[in-house]
Amino acid sequence: MIRQLESTDYPALYHLQQRAYQVEADLIGVLPFPPLTQTEAQLVQEQPGGYVCVCEGTLVGALTLEQETITRLIVSPDHFRQGIAKQLVQHVLTRQTVRFVSTAAANHPAIALYRQFGFRQTNQQTRDAIVLVTLERS
Template structure:
């Protein structure tokens, strides 16, 4: 069941972020991956909002948003390829207008997922050794 992210979820969100972003860093071959440098204190200060999925009481997926932008989409590596990210994205897009997201160009699974939902690449920028793609959703699912 999808629920709103609460500040009491932040410690679990931080652990999930570390697990998921380690996998992404390996996938894209990034020795230095900025999201992995964020501390739990910095995450708390950010005070992210969004939605989470719990299975058997465990936080296994989360999407955070800021305005019309998806700021993170995380799934526990133990639950990859089970539709959790798709559920979260669809739900979040039904709840509010979400138009933008950025991900590494080499993160093919994320790129495919965002494109399946209706996002299209609008620009690429290189940050350090990572090429980031910004995607925009013109067709908002569920609206």
């Protein structure tokens, strides 16, 4: 079930973020990986908005947004390859305008997913030793 992210989800979102971003850090071969340095207090202070996927009462995926930009798309490693990220992107695109997302250039699965929805690379930069690509959707 996909529903709106609520502030009561923040502790579970933080736990999910730690697990999912560790997999991404391993995938792209970068440590320290900046998203893993965020504390739970910082996440709460950020007050992200977006959507979560809940399965049997457990938060298994999340997509957060700021204005027209996806700021986080994460899925529990226990639920990889089940279409959760795709469902979250589809869900948000039917509800609001989303134009931008950034991810590591080495994160080929994420880039392939975003391309399915019409996102195209418009920029590349290096930050914190990570080559990031920005994708835009018209």
